Amino acid sequence: MSIDTTKKFNIDTVENAAKTPDTELPWAELGLKRNEFDEIVKVLGRRPTGAELAMYSVMWSEHCSYKSSKNHLRQFGQKVTEEMKKDMLVGIGENAGVTNLGDGWAVTFKIESHNSPSFVEPYQGAATGIGGIVRDIISMGARPVAVMDPLRFGAIDHPDTARVMHGAVAGIGGYGNSLGLPNIGGEMVFDSVYQGNPLVNALAVGVMRHEDIRLANASGKGNKVVLFGARTGGDGIGGASVLASESFDDTKPSKRPAVQVGDPFAEKVLIECCLELFKGSLVEGIQDLGAAGISCATSELASNGDGGMQVELTSVLLRDPTLTPGEILMSESQERMMAVVTPENVEAFEAVMDKWAVEYSWLGEVTDTGRLIITWEGEVIVDVDPRTVAHDGPVYDRPYARPEWQDRVQADTFTGSVQDAGRPSSPASLAAAVTELVASPNMCSKSWITNQYDRYVGGNTAMAFPDDAGVVRVDEETGLGVALATDANGRYTYLDPYHGAQLALAEAYRNVATSGAVPMAVSDCLNFGSPEDPDVMWQLAEAIRGLSDACMVLGIPVTGGNVSLYNQTGTTPIHPSPVVAVLGKLDDVARRTPSGWREDGQAIYLLGTTAAELDGSEWANMRGHLGGQPPKVDLDAERALGEILINASRDGMIDSAHDLSEGGLAAALVESSLRYGVGARIALQDVLDRDGVDLFTALFSESQGRAIVGVPRSEEVRFTDMCKARGFAHTRIGVVDAASGTLDINGVESLSLDALREAHEGTLPKYFG
């Protein structure tokens, strides 16, 4: 006999399970391995019921359990000094980490992936990615204040890229704009490695007073458990365990129906409703429902609490009355929250629900049995130790080894390669090269995307795209605020996962410091291929090791994040893409530094030194080359540069600052000029002499630890004295020229800003309308 979990009338009770040990269960279809199913039987001392099997299968999936990465992720918690912990109010493990901002303020932020759903159904996938990460932020007791979206799609000219691009961008806008959250930045990378596995990551940040921090736990016997928000439907069933655990492959049946559908209006009301609950101190514990839905919320709340929980599943309000218990437990219907409320607060809780017209149902209560018991019309269908579901899932020590091809790839440097033939050197060819660079898919203006996002709502956005970091004010009285940047470079990480991951962190750190903010915390979204491939597993292990080592040197802890594996088509994985978000603090957002210059006659300085580092660069990418070693990482230099930029911002020594990263100095000069439409005259001879590089290399090398700054004449002495005192390389490379309307670089034909803007801004509209 086999249990058909699709028929409502076939309720498989715990009692029945005990009596029928030999019943066959669809564990393989639910994504479990034989050893995992055996483990469940061992934990329970009997076969699981259909409902229990559903719960374990989603909670033990890669997506929810981190079973392949857990052993490596531990380093984020281990490589932390006391100094790094001092501002961490809540660390890894909760819905999102919380960092102390001072003055009684706290900030919480987290980045997550929604990759697979966004390939299957780009609009809903991307939209619900925003919805999910925002609910994580609310769960901490915070008001969400901004979002960001790092995106990585396939080749810009591939026909399917337009489908994903239009859908994902409209989804992010459609959902995020409706929540009243400004979208303050992100990334857009096109590379054919992401053709079948686009990366749609979403970051949200929220703020709260210290006393408002909430945690996901169910404590206090007799307290009531309530589910509120949208009704539970059939959407996303199996999404967590099935969609995220298997690669897209033509031979498997389509999994389209597994993508969940979002309702931003319901989420907006939920945000306001939750904030009102927090304000009245009406909830003891709260958890959002995301992947694995009620399975996750009940088991995590109970597991984090001090007792057990008893829940009657027929009390769940349904959108689709035909759902089976297993489906209800697995449903990923959006815009739902679960909370624990004391009996005294029930009435006040209901009044808030009624005010916002939010539906709710009381499911059960907290017990002291240590068991999570779920009943269906009174009959027990789940009776488990919640820890075994939520925390004690399988952990794998997956084999990994440095790929045999890695040496070959690293030996294939760009300089002297076939693709390097005809390297520009004449003034005309260098001018053409600069223009080609800033019009290229990865370096072009992203305004086609960001203009579909609301960056104003809330009235606290002090900086957004195209500046290096997004800046949001937190306290209107003092101007206290936060800066955020996300970065990753899949090509660097492919060439060297350890250093590539560090480069992602270094760039995000530099971007935050460039805005004038002091970097404080890190959240990461680790997008990789299949952990069952030892090559990929090595990339993941190396990236985590590199990232955790670098966090120690920079002195900023990882406070949360997410791992997205199985991003591969067939056996071809994406480039390892650890997307790193860094959060910084600005005592007064009025002191932030924008990325462009405005004042005529200001001096332009290049900070840092330039080496011949073209491997993995945008220039090499434009020429179709990928090989060699990524730019050298020097975290001490990054830290020194950061301190200069932060001090200069605080003391009013600079009016503009832009970090040098992809596209090197050429990209930075053009972007700083176009930011306010103000030109400059640049001469790089001193840099060429000091660093021993040619003009092409000076413009296109991607050496790290560099930035260009605009310094008012009156501040030049003070600024250069500071750089000298700190022993940091600095060179005056030019002046702002407000009247010219051109970017003039000695040895490069004059570039008109109008022509540069047309090239820079024309690319995305050309491909996407």
Added chain:
Amino acid sequence: MTELPLIGEAVAVAANPRLAGAKIGVVTFPGTLDDRDAARAVRLAGGTAVELWHGDTELGDVDAVVIPGGFSYGDYLRAGAIARFAPLMSRIIDAANSDARLPVLGICNGFQILTESHLLPGSMIKNDHLKFLCRDQVLRVENNTTAWTLDYQAGQEITIPLKNQDGQYIADEKTLDALEAEGRVVFRYVGFNPNGSRRDIAGISNAAGNVVGLMPHPEHATEQGFGPESLDGIGGSDTDGLGFFTSVLTKIVGGDK
């Protein structure tokens, strides 16, 4: 829980006791987004902002009302179509049409609610390019005699943010001709029509000039450091929108600032 930052009371302004006595109500519907921003703008202009809830059955003693932007009821059915049936909207409609001529400003979704309420003619449909668009928009103030535009010069060009998906203003030719003839086209898009609106119309008023609606967002151009000049930096200032709020406050207190 402490009121969160975003509420806006903390912004310091030079207090003017006369203006501070003027109370401007800001309505919140489920799905309203820019209510805190509108309240902040009122305070930055020197007035007192009063929170109003869509379900309230009384308007209280407010001297003017702002219906802010957002997606009331998710824009489901049609933008503004559900919000217009809120109990408070009946009070606002009555007060706007009364002899007292309560000044009412509808911004974005607020404008859509005002057309759905028939306080203003015409309607908004999806942008002609079918996308949400956020940009800094130059407007010409065509009529500086309404309650909300007294502090501008006629013909003055201002830059304020625009952000919407359903911003294309439409009306039949007769209505458009009448609006033009009666000077009720209050704002027109300059340089670029961002959504296909008829005759570049960005905002209109009722015949008495106390009710004004527009798609762009003046409340997002009222504070130094947080407006178009700081965020995008292509022309304009950060505070071109402040005049909406100083205009109505000045009118309420009787002309003298």
